[in-house]
Amino acid sequence: MIAAAERSEAPRKTREAVASLDSVNKNYGSVRALRGVNFDVSAGQVVALVGPNGAGKTTAVKLLLGLMPPTAGKVRVFGADPTDPENRIRTGAMLQVGRVPETLRVREHIDLFSAYYRKPMPAAEVLAAAGLEKLGERKFGELSGGQKQRVLFALAICGDPDLLFLDEPSVGLDVEARRLLWDEIRQLVERGKTVLLTTHYLQEADALADRIAVINQGEIIAEGTPAEIKALTSGKKIRCITSLSLSHLRQIPGVTEVQEDREAVEIHAAEAEWVLRELLARDAALSGLEVTSAGLEEAFLVLTQDNERNGRQRN
Numbered sequence: 001m002i003a004a005a006e007r008s009e010a011p012r013k014t015r016e017a018v019a020s021l022d023s024v025n026k027n028y029g030s031v032r033a034l035r036g037v038n039f040d041v042s043a044g045q046v047v048a049l050v051g052p053n054g055a056g057k058t059t060a061v062k063l064l065l066g067l068m069p070p071t072a073g074k075v076r077v078f079g080a081d082p083t084d085p086e087n088r089i090r091t092g093a094m095l096q097v098g099r100v101p102e103t104l105r106v107r108e109h110i111d112l113f114s115a116y117y118r119k120p121m122p123a124a125e126v127l128a129a130a131g132l133e134k135l136g137e138r139k140f141g142e143l144s145g146g147q148k149q150r151v152l153f154a155l156a157i158c159g160d161p162d163l164l165f166l167d168e169p170s171v172g173l174d175v176e177a178r179r180l181l182w183d184e185i186r187q188l189v190e191r192g193k194t195v196l197l198t199t200h201y202l203q204e205a206d207a208l209a210d211r212i213a214v215i216n217q218g219e220i221i222a223e224g225t226p227a228e229i230k231a232l233t234s235g236k237k238i239r240c241i242t243s244l245s246l247s248h249l250r251q252i253p254g255v256t257e258v259q260e261d262r263e264a265v266e267i268h269a270a271e272a273e274w275v276l277r278e279l280l281a282r283d284a285a286l287s288g289l290e291v292t293s294a295g296l297e298e299a300f301l302v303l304t305q306d307n308e309r310n311g312r313q314r315n
Contacts, residue, residue: 018042018194019040019064019077019078020040021063022038023072024036024060025071026059033059034056034059034063034218035218035219036219037056037215037218039223041196042211046195047211048204049213050212050213051215052216056215056219057167058198061196063082064077064082065093065165066088089116089117089118090161090162091161091162092158092164093165094152094166095167096171103141105139106132106138106140107123107127107136109140110123117160121158121160126154129157129187130154131180132147132154149173157188162192162193163196164194164196165196170201212296214300216303229299230299236269236293238266238276239292240279240286240287241286242279243283244282244283246265248282252278254269254274255268255269267279276291
């Protein structure tokens with residue numbers, strides 16, 4: 001699926017789905033968190049699930065982990081129920097919920113979690129993969145936020161799982177640690193592992209994902225490669241320094257959005273050429289002009305905003 005009303009008919013090489021939601025609804029009382037969701041995680045890929053807060057990402061992950069049942073529909077992991085014990089030892093999860101005992105040392109945590117699996121990774125490999133070689137003897141409670149995040153990643157991979165769930169894995173990491181994490185995720189996939197990633201960093205989804213699914217208001221509203229998602233938003237982004245007011249800029253035909261960006265303004269336009277001519281004609285002192293193609297962030301905003309408008313119209 002590329003978009004709800006814009007499916008591509010181009011043939012694709014199919015891959016085995018190691019996890020799937022089939023026409024899944026999930027209700028919390030009168031609140032419907034998921035609405036007829038169809039979603040597959042293909043073997044040997046990184047699949048990113050992105051959406052605003054409250055869109056249904058965490059609910060989808062919890063269903064696939066077998067932490068809760070669906071209200072309707074079918075959930076499958078490795079072709080069976082996600083609560084199957086054989087499935088659990090083939091999956092690893094890094095979640096943003098729960099507590100880790102703060103008095104245990106990092107290596108003790110890894111040894112404890114590794115004991116749950118038949119063929120865990122050697123502790124030294126786990127520490128190296130998470131960038132924790134020098135922190136093995138530190139107590140969890142003594143670590144910084146970013147270091148704790150790396151420990152949670154280590155616990156998720158210590159069982160050498162075939163399917164890995166990563167919920168906001170780079171929260172609290174500095175740039176270098178984030179890049180190291182990305183490299184490790186890529187290496188896992190090269191070894192044949194499958195990763196489902198939820199993230200608010202669209203740059204992260206763009207850098208890592210083979211496929212991206214955009215979820216909003218409990219529905220998958222677009223799905224495809226990063227390039228396909230970005231192609232759903234035709235248009236350009238114009239950045240410049242101008243004396244024209246924001247209200248003046250918004251009145252130029254073809255301008256879809258205007259926002260301040262420090263000393264400059266950022267203008268989104270369907271047809272950049274026409275808008276550029278108008279800008280130059282109306283402000284002879286225009287400077288700092290930059291024109292770039294719309295990226296994943298712009299596509300995400302357009303898709304979710306359109307979906308919310310359509311939802312209000314239906315209601």
